Amino acid sequence: MTFPPLSSLLSPPPKMTSKTDRIIVPLDVPTQEEAIAKLDQLPQVTFWKVGLELFVSSGAEILHILKQREKRIFLDLKFHDIPNTVAGACRAAGRYGVDLLTIHATGGRIALNAAMTAVNEGASQAGVSPPKVIAITLLTSLTSRDLAMDLKIPLELPEYALQMALLAKESGLDGAVCSPQEVGQLRDICGDEFLLVCPGVRPSWAEAGDQKRSLTPAEAFKAGADYLVIGRPITAAADPVAAWEKICDELAVV
Numbered sequence: 555m556t557f558p559p560l561s562s563l564l565s566p567p568p569k570m571t572s573k574t575d576r577i578i579v580p581l582d583v584p585t586q587e588e589a590i591a592k593l594d595q596l597p598q599v600t601f602w603k604v605g606l607e608l609f610v611s612s613g614a615e616i617l618h619i620l621k622q623r624e625k626r627i628f629l630d631l632k633f634h635d636i637p638n639t640v641a642g643a644c645r646a647a648g649r650y651g652v653d654l655l656t657i658h659a660t661g662g663r664i665a666l667n668a669a670m671t672a673v674n675e676g677a678s679q680a681g682v683s684p685p686k687v688i689a690i691t692l693l694t695s696l697t698s699r700d701l702a703m704d705l706k707i708p709l710e711l712p713e714y715a716l717q718m719a720l721l722a723k724e725s726g727l728d729g730a731v732c733s734p735q736e737v738g739q740l741r742d743i744c745g746d747e748f749l750l751v752c753p754g755v756r757p758s759w760a761e762a763g764d765q766k767r768s769l770t771p772a773e774a775f776k777a778g779a780d781y782l783v784i785g786r787p788i789t790a791a792a793d794p795v796a797a798w799e800k801i802c803d804e805l806a807v808v
């Protein structure tokens with residue numbers, strides 16, 4: 555008799571979860587104290603992202619704090635290195651018992667394979683569920699011009715993002731990170747089981763900032779995103795609670 559993986563018991567699949575539980579808010583702050591202040595300010599947020607700024611400045615303790623509060627955790631460290639180094643980092647990250655972990659697809663097939671093996675080893679050593687591992691396709695701050703002129707990639711941007719997602723899928727990853735502008739195409743081609751997480755989401759009333767390929771939250775879900783990452787429109791708003799509620803209200807009517 556086979557049992558479902560523990561991770562699927564802990565985190566219901568996106569299609570069974572409300573849209574607001576599928577919004578991930580990043581803790582893009584320089585100190586643990588500021589991160590805790592955000593958690594206190596927005597207790598209704600169920601899924602938080604810990605990224606490079608907070609993890610490099612404050613370490614892993616914030617992960618334990620989030621677990622104590624029964625939050626889901628996206629550990630967004632965007633690993634990008636040779637296979638041996640990526641595997642070592644993934645083995646360590648697999649021990650934390652987080653829900654999502656990022657790695658750059660451009661690390662290549664061998665690094666992606668090694669990441670999956672290592673994350674499972676780390677999780678089983680620690681007796682926790684392994685995170686879903688998702689690949690960065692093309693950062694949402696980049697434009698078609700950047701791709702062609704600076705990165706010298708001779709593909710149209712949507713085609714490049716798709717190829718990176720397919721590489722991740724063939725390498726056994728659980729999903730990909732993409733902009734909302736590419737998510738529809740990736741959903742059609744990669745299928746319903748492939749997890750698609752979209753940052754670069756902007757309500758119509760929010761500043762774009764450094765995000766270059768945005769859609770609104772409603773448009774991003776409609777196009778096929780499983781999860782949205784929405785930061786500054788909420789966290790940098792004059793009233794973050796009001797901004798969160800406004801986004802939830804806008805999603806409730808679509």
Ligand SMILES: O=C(O)c1cc(=O)[nH]c(=O)n1[C@@H]1O[C@H](COP(=O)(O)O)[C@@H](O)[C@H]1O
Pocket residue numbers: 580582603605630656690692693694695731753754755763765783784785786787
């Ligand atoms: O992996 C990510 O989460 C990520 C990938 C990407 O392509 N673009 C992107 O913006 N992100 C992250 O998503 C968050 C977006 O934050 P805001 O631009 O403030 O909404 C940041 O924490 C980024 O690090």
